[in-house]
Amino acid sequence: MGVGEIEGASFRVEPLRRVGEDSVTMRARLQYQSRKRGILESDLLLSTFADVNLGSMSKAQLEQYDRFLDENDWDIYYWATQSPADADSPPTSTKAEAGRSSGRGGNSGGDSGPVLESGKTQTQSQSQSGEWAQTIGTFKPAYRPVPARWKDSEILSLLRKHVHERSAGGILEDVKGVEAGSKGTGLGRMPEVKVFDSSVAAFAGSINPLHAKHSNDVEKNEQPDEAIAEKAWLVDWDGPADGMNPKNMSTGRKWSIVVILAFGSYCVTNTSSLYTTTYDQVDAEFGNSRLVATLGLSLFVFGLGLAPMVLGPLSEFYGRRPVYIFAYTGFFIWLIPCAVAQNIQTMLIARFFDGLCGSAFLSVAGGSVGDMFTKDTLHSPMLIYSASPFLGPGTAPIMGGFINSFAHWRWSFYFLLIFAGVVLIAIVLFVPETYMPVILREKARQKRKESGDSRWRAPIEVYEKSIASTVGRSMYRPFMLLFLEPMCFALCFFSSILLGILYLFFGAYPLVFGHVYGFNLWQTGLTFVGLSVGMVVAIMSDSIWRKHYARLMDKNERETGERKSEPEFRLPPTIVASWFCVLGLFWFAWTIYPSVHWIVPIIGTAFFGFGIILSFSGTFTFLVEAYPLYAASALSANSFARSSFAAAFPLFGRQMYTAMGFHWATSLLGFLTLLMAPFPYLFFIYGKRLRAKSKFGST
Template sequence: MAVPTKPNDAITTASQPVELELGTVPPLVAPKRPNDADPFLVAFDETYDAENPLDWPSGRKWMVTDVLSATGFNRIMVSTIMAPALSIIASELHMSATESAMSLSIYLLATAFGPLMIGPLSEVYGRTVVLHGSNVWFLVWNIACGFSKTKGTLIAARFLAGFGASAIYALAGGVLGDIWRPEQRGKSLGMYLLIPILGAAVGPIIGGYMAGRTTWRWIFWATSAFQAVMTVASFYCFHETSGALILHRRAARLRRQTGDPRYYTLSERLASSSTTIAVLVRTLTRPIRLLAFHPIIQVSALLAGFSYGIMYVTLSTFSDLWVKQYHQSVEISGLHYIACSLGEIVASQMGGPLMDYLYKRNQEHGATPESRIPLVIPGFIVAWLGVLMYGWVAQYRQFWFVVDIGVFIMMFGLQLGSLSLTAYVIDSYREHVSSAMAARQFSSSLMAFLFPLFAPSLYGKLGYGWGNSVMALAGFVLSVPLPLLLWKYGAKLRGRARSTY
């Protein structure tokens, strides 16, 4: 497969483009920097560079995006697929109500801590090795869940499977930031999320039918079979997207083929005075440093975490609502998760193009990452209105379709607000997107783990109406002033922030 290239400062002359065959070593000449300031600094050509992921053909970008999306679908689906089968699993493995809830949410606890390590490592060793390694790790432990004979084994295997699955949360933002330009951010995020957001909602539907028609163990064996297919596919379809690693390989090739050790990349120069251990320590602590010292990460983590926690409260209790409140079967209760899925799908497909439209319109006046914020506030306001509607309609056992409409509105708003907030973080931390996303995911997964643990007692004491009212009120308090703070002061906060290195 031949990929036509334009003049490339590191591998072509200034006037002669070449045909570069994928997987081959290009013809080598002395590199020519844009201003000849440093002829040995290896960097991407600012006009066009065939090796620069931002300049890849659209087909290759979408292939990488789709592989990541399909992988994310399975990993996220596993987080909720066992929800309808919890009572059956608890009975067979002699689990208390708290232990069965723990077996579901421990997966999310692992996704809080996994990205803190996996995200930074992908910035050093590349995206491919992290994706492939996490695929295998997740596959092994998800299979182990299906063979669990005791509650301790199931909970431990779920935690370890979640640790491997968590790579997708750090990788997704990093990879999309690697290959898509800011003006394409909305479309790429919307299309990427189209499949994974189905996972959280489709999981309980599939799990409900499996629990009702066969053993609950097939919940894990079936998802493992799909994961095995995606693991094989990723080896052939997923290409390295880390610009820093691609340049590092180019510089190494130049040094080897010319015998001149003076070729270097910017990242190599930054790390030249540090030992390998020091580089790893600095890398692995980056998400914690971002969370501790960067107000933008702190605010976005709080907003994303709270909304993610409320979403998992709904996902973890939705089946019980239909079984206990409306006296429907487990299989039918799972079908109501379609409303959750539809809300997220519509939001991602409407919000992505709208976000790009607003960004391009602001480009005439100098678009900044803060151009993403205007969609955050209305998105979350709509979400909390949906929470109120869902709660009070369910409280008085009104027609089931009205309940589903409330959940649809809630999920639509949450997805719209989160989509814009994710784009804001990606645009603000272009150098270390994976670490920034890992820092944000820490709070999201932690709240998604904790909130469902309190949901049964919350609804038991206050009911669906007042229980959802409490959550909606807290959502309104957070979701209006904090985005306004980012919109007004975000640029100043970014300018004063400590270096992400």
């Protein structure tokens, strides 16, 4: 029977799922569930297994073990102790249900065994049937095959290995990595209860029990008394309802923080493209060429991609709030020389450092959203935040078109200074620290101050990491993923082309709509409404993709018996969106004629905007789930590649449109996206096989 099914009942009892449970609490609960099964054999088997393995399990292994414990106790016992060879030999009795009515330990009649169908009784010296007989006589139960949902399970593999290593007689002869016929110490005694703390969780994921020797596992768990005493002074949450835990903030406060962070991200990316509407006035005042002016856009965007690898890791040591305040203050300050620049050199230098500071904010802000919301409630706030950096570039030309049509170009930066100043004040006043290790460090300081006992420590204070080594890893690992992982490279290359095209349009739109339709600056700015509308529609389609994701989960559960997500389930939005991008570009390319109404090519750009948002959304979530241990590096690789392309494309866009013509220049961009469009579908089909061969990916 499956999990939650009851013999003779038509309904199914779904197991209780804990939401927002930290790994320390989860280990303690799983230890209790392993010791209190209600059947002696299972108690001994699972308690000794948990004693050896629970402390070194990763988060994914803990979740798998949690689901495994929902199975029937006798199923777990037989799956762990029987070999496939047992399937070929008959059981002692073919009547599996015999003896059930008599109960464990005999019937009401005294010393006699269970009553058989004939009315006679069996004595303890005879071969007896049913689960009642497992502790007496010589009984061979029927073989219970392992269901498909657990056949290749890492947890079951560990459990079978544990049985073989601890078995005094060597029950299993087919366990990989264990010498056949080896003798163990037995499973006759339940181990002492262990106390798990945050320090164990800090190391979870770095140890793979499948590749560790049993002696090493014992050494990890047999720690000196001093180490155990030291861990007793580690500070953790005061239960799941701890008020200092950011996940326990009120819903209203969480969403207010999300809104502030979203506006902060929007302001940074809005600054990148609003500058493009100042070209005409800046060129005339400073006497520079259009190419030199475009460098102000490219340097800003390049700075956006560079900072996450250098400044992003600092939040691991100092928390998110100091990075917010430091980075956004720098972003605000570097807007000032832009506003008062007397030459193009000052403008270019200030733009680069402005992008660098703004990027440090962008690299950390998404982490705060993840800090505050549980996995079940994360999707909507993360969608709002993730969309804001892409709405910024799309809407900036609309505002900039009106500002620079009716005011001096410096008012573009005065507007941005006011916008950034308001956001900075909101960050200082209303955005608290949300990074949990840093909050626990502050909690430890409070305990030391209140108690006068200096032994209180937070995990981050005990297990110090080097800032230099952390930043070093964050700089080289993204490039390893980018160039050694085919899926990461292809998806990053595709998303880079899309963002490069978006930034190329900031120079191409004035050229196209000015020559073909005679639009002035503010009218050209309004043509970006098509892109913005497409992006908003993509955000509103989120519920459709969530339902499709749920259907894929249901299908996977029917096929494997386990409700488990695969990274490839995140790719359908990208699969569909890639063809919307292709359609939008070719639509725009071949409708920009004076004889065709200007609304028609703008509708084509809406398809492109729709595709960009969904492409990025699916790509980001896929990279996070496909490379869970290196998610930050995968996203940094994507950010660096996207920013590099977005910085480079505007430098040749205007020349390309002039040399090739508006139609074929846009068609070339369409052919580039057409070349990359099949890759998301190929990864949806073959991604799991590629991950199995990957050095960095999940399996």
